[in-house]
Amino acid sequence: MLLLPFLLSLSVSVPAQAAFSLEVKGVHPSLYQKYVPTSSNLWSCLDESRSIPWSSVNDDYCDCPDGSDEPGTGACKNSTFFCVNVGHVGALISATRVNDGLCEPQCCDGSDEPTGICPNICDQVGIHHRALLEQETKLRKTGSKIRASYISFAQKEKMRLEAVVTSAEREVTAQTNELARIKEIVDRTESLSAVALERRKSSPLFKSLESHSELLESLLILHKNQRQRLNALEDILSGLRTGYNPNYQDMAVLEAVRGWEQIAGLHHINDVQKGEDEGGGEPLPSDGQSKISDEIERKVESVLKADRVSLLMEHEKYVDQTQASPNLLNLSYIPQSFAPAFDYIRSFASAILGYNPLSSDAASVSRVRQLLSDAEAVLREAEDKLRNVQRDLEDLFKPDRFGKDGEWKKLDGLCLEKDTGEYTYEVCLFGEAKQKGNSDGSVHSLGHFSSWKRDEEVGTPDYYSRQMFTGGAKCWNGPQRSIQVDLSCGLDNELLTITEPEKCEYLITGTTPALCTPLESWENVKDEL
Amino acid sequence: MRSLVVAAWLLLLLPTRFVVAVKEQDFKKCDESAFCRRGRTLAHRAAEHVTSGEKWKSPYSLDASTIVLEDGGSRFTGRVRSSLYPEIKFELDVRVHEDGVVRVRMDEKEGLRKRYDEAASWALLKEPVLSPSSKWSVGKKEVKVVYGEKKDQVEVTVEFEPLVVRMKRNGKDQVVLNGQGLLHMEHFREKVEENVKKLEATDVEMVAAEGEEAQKVIQLPPNAWFEGDTEDGLWQESWRSWTDTKPKGPESLSLDINFPNHGHVYGIPQHATRLDLPTTKGEGAFFDDPYRLYNTDVFEYLASSTTSLYGSIPLIHAHSADSTVAVFVSVASETWIDVAHPTQKSTETHWVSESGILDVFLLPGPAPDQVFSQYAKLTGAVQLPPHWSLGYHQCRWNYVSTNDVRSVQKRFDEEDIPVDVFWLDIEYSEDHKYMIWDKKNFPDPVDMFNDVEALARKMVVIVDPHIKRTHDYPVYKEGQELDLFIRNKHGSEFEGWCWSGSSAWIDFFNPNSWEWYKSLYKFNGRNDGKWSWTESTGAVHIWNDMNEPSIFNGPEITMEKDSIHYGGWEHRDVHNINGMLFVNITSQAVKERTTPYKRPFVLTRSFYAGAQRFGAMWTGDNLGTWEHMAVGIPMVLSNNIAGMSFAGADVGGFFGNPEPEMLTRWYFVGAFSPFFRAHAHIDTKRREPYLLAEPYKSIVRETLRLRYSLLPVWYTAFRESTVTGLPVVRPQYVVLPKNEPGFSIDDQYYVGASGLLVKPITEAGVTETTIYIGEDQVYYDFYSGHAYRGSAKGKNVTVPAPLERGPLLIRGGSILPSRERPRRSSALMKRDPFTLKVALSQSGSASGELYLDDGESYGHREGNFVWREFVAESTKKTVIISTKDLGSKNPDRAVDGVELATYNGGNAFANALNGVRVERIVVLGLKNRPSKVTLGNTDLEFIFEGGVAAVGKKEGVASKLTVKNPGAFITSDWTVVLGL
Structure with a gap:
């Protein structure tokens, strides 16, 4: 297709003396030698499909199927026109622009229209163009210095991470040894009391404890799923309430909104007094409950984590002794309305934790077991840390992550904001993007960083000109929110414009020095493409 | 346990299925509308009488002794009596126009109140000129007039008892009014309390009631044989949560209009159905409910239904191989029309309107061409549109910013796809205060217009009739100061809910609103220095949407019928005209904002007879389905034959995301519609042609270029229409009126008189199709030049229909002028x-x-x-x-x-x-x-x-x-x- 050529102003400067040596209007200099008549004054279409009289070239009638006989008129829809633009750079435009009454900005010499219609403004355009070029060069020069500092940051970061890796590796080794040592002790201790343990394990109390634990675990999973589900439903209903279209008086929707408002204790969204801002930010009644649920889940989890075998060992120590229950679950902030459920949980937990004395040998077994599980946890932590640091180190110079020079590492997690009046948009590079309501405090995720620009070759400047964030909060009756952040070279990391070209799909433009490569190398890349 | 939970979670994640269809219960059926019920049961009683062998005789008669000839004899008036209410005075007024059109008016005289009689004054171009030569003569049983050429004479008789109006040509009935005796004009009356009513009833008739008390005798009023034995919703009517107070009581109008020798009827747009109107009555009726004319904003309308839509033109064509006639019923209130074919060769229609006088125009034809010119003489022809408005219009709800518009324009030019107009839907405005820019996203509207105009293009911006009720909106503030808003039944400012929230509506029936409203469009400022739309330019034209009016919290999404307009008329009296007044005044405003005047372009959703003088219409919020693409064609044809030539349906469908094949085919439909616009709902994905993948993008580019190359043909067709009233796109029966097999064909049509015959493909996966050639002539494939032969009886030929070549033939005997150089916009072709x-x-x-x-x-x-x-x-x-x-x-x-x-x-x-x-x-x-x-x-x-x-x-x-x-x-x- 002829679409791209006229967009790229060719950077070939045409020497003035060459331009008029073989003048067939509109022909690109590289094809001058093809526009020569034969001795019998004939000429072949460039695709060689037809031979036509030389007088048919540029006679404003399309003879050649490939349009090559009319490089200087608009007669062939598939041809192109080259304007020489002496004093500036030449440009190739589509034939659809020739003799259409408009002076094309690409053809500053006015040659795309009949003589006398468009003035030759190449001198001014040339000056302006060069000034722009200079400005761009300057910007890129300064910007590339900042970029260079990002690269050296990455280098330092590399060294730092390497040091962390080394120390983490040492830590892992040390912890591995420690664990081995404790294991030995446990094995020894346990072998002594294994028989006793087996007997105790068959006690009805322990069995009941086991099944309670299993049930509690199941309930916890169920509870978490239900909470997730409840949250999702509340989100949907809140989205419906703020997003529904009062159009068409859809009673089913209206009833759903009103029902939700009643349950959630919100006022009706359309009852707002004129001039008053819609206060969508009232806390949902479930917020308080959510805190309590979090607390209870945390407690239940810690209860479930307890090593029941150790407890069993310790149990003997307490048999026949009376002692007050520990006040593990005395949560003073639990409101009255929640008391019954809480009581139930407390009695359940106390049943498991009910302290009873254990015999002394059992006590030592239990103690070493605790040591063992502690040591295991420490090792896991050390290994996790090592893995994370190693990954960070790998990512540092990965082209599809922070670039092969690591120039983006400096911006990892950098959060940029833009206030549009109604909303403030926050984009954390390589992290999450959010839309925050300025009046109601609402926050919607616009997605997490998922990739650089697709369909571009990894590592090219174009590839890094776009960050995609996907998988944000779902729109009511719409897709999951997503955002495209288009970046260009600039001295500051900042967001410039924000639009929503399609519902719940946002487009942000911004600048960053990370894209400021020196102009020369940028041009080289462009030429290579 | 976990797996169970996960399963439940998955269920929740399943996408919610949306019910895509109009909510039928949001709109009335005939049996939910009291006057329609009364009208239909009247017809039912008449039919039962006839089947049981009894005579059914209209109670209406013309008193011969009162007949007065006027205007040199081309007009007469006389008193009509109803045997049901002998004391009520009705006056009949029948005129012959210079072109042979006969106008029949009947009104109640010296009644308790006045019936609305101004519908014609809005619909008609001017007061028609009466015939200088035709004279009525009064005979013993009838008044009669005869005119026309000897061999082809028209005779119109008005029979005294019962009152029947009959138009004949060469002795053959063409149109008969009240031939079935269904004429009924409910007179104004005082409200009578229930018990009083019972006392008045006499014992003329005694009927055994149903049920166990078989012998219980009830007394029936004397008029029960005609009007029924119960009062049905005369004084108040509730529907869903709304109550219509009906302070004037019953005033409906029933009339049967028969075409005893015509087997095909067309017109009465707008309905989503076939061009050749399917029946609503009689054995095997295609639809159950009558066609309804009541301008309404129907959400996701059905693709085959008699439901009313956004506009109403009460014009019906009746056609046979012998002749074509038409009837225009000038009524502005809600109207229902039953259509039946008692035989294949005859048609009965029954019209029931809620209020207004009887004002009927009989258009004698005898050929379609004459019917068009007779109708154009009455309501005016389409005005020659600005040339650019025949180009391609790119619309979307919404282009979100001035820069968005610029980048859409840039993308079109990068892809060398022609386009003339970019549109802005409601979101350009601040809080839907139309003409007030949302400066956050549209900071530089005038620069944007100039950037678009730099490529010889235009913009169309939406201005809806709902006026946000806030005093920081100059249009509302001034409208209120000038007291120009429609009132509610209590006499205070009518308030309804629309895009702008709480809104008011300007009463364009009030003449004081006209000059003021027009002055708002003066982008160079108003003489009185008050607010006008200065952030606008001469490149801006207007889109009037929601002018039915659409009111979200109103009955049937529109205005309460007991709201009050200028002159004290109820909204019920003027409803179907209301939207046309808005586009009427807007087109004047756009035309007159500059000196010298320039042709305005205004698109309207709501319309009425005569709206062709003010701008273009489109078929409203269609769905992105093959079915809707297909029904858009007969809808556009139906509007065309009813005068609204500048018509089109949204390319791509307003709702939904059409697949590329469908969108590509739809562009071809659009390229062969008089009005060619692509539009999309805010919830849809963007679908501008440059976003299509190959090969679709190139095919659509070529389709658009085809439209542009044929602009000379379209413009020439419009010229003809402005003079002759002939439609710009013409169905088979219009072009070949004697060729019977073509009468029901509505999926192919001709473009003006150019000889182009097009049959857009509206199904998936098609590679060839048949085209009907209804004459003995050669037709050439537009692309390949393949010659096909028709026959005098008509013949189907099979033509290729690949995606890149929509079926298009040239009728032998035609010369097509075209411009073959693709340009970015139509104005850039003017020297080509x-x-x-x-x-x-x-x-x-x-x-x-x-x-x-x-x-x-x-x-x-x-x-x-x-x-x-x-x-x-x-x-x-x-x-x-x-x-x-x-x-x-x-x-x-x-x-x-x-x-x-x-x-x-x-x-x-x-x-x-x-x-x-x-x-x-x-x-x-x-x-x-x-x-x-x-x-x-x-x-x-x-x-x-x-x-x-x-x-x-x-x-x-x-x-x-x-x-x-x-x-x-x-x-x-x-x-x-x-x-x-």
């Missing part, structure tokens, strides 16, 4: 040369027309235009192609209904076109290669590709002669001779 495509007929001749003017001023009304005819004639040895001026021959019927006295071929516009060439003449169907082709003494260069000749019976690719650069200019006379 023409190609003439000569499609020889079977007798070796052809003709065609071309009309051109500057496309945006009113200079054409002063003779600044070019209007030419091209003719090809064959002799044994030659084919002669020539052109001559038509303007000087027909200055009085050149364009826009302006009767110029003379035409000067050297007018300023024509001079400006000097030097614009005919670059190519293509001749299809020559019998052999010409020995030479000459213009004057000059031998012309040509290429000949052999093939089938027009003469004869052969099918196959026709011969094709291409004459290069004949040296002929488009504005001058010339003759090209092909020596054979």
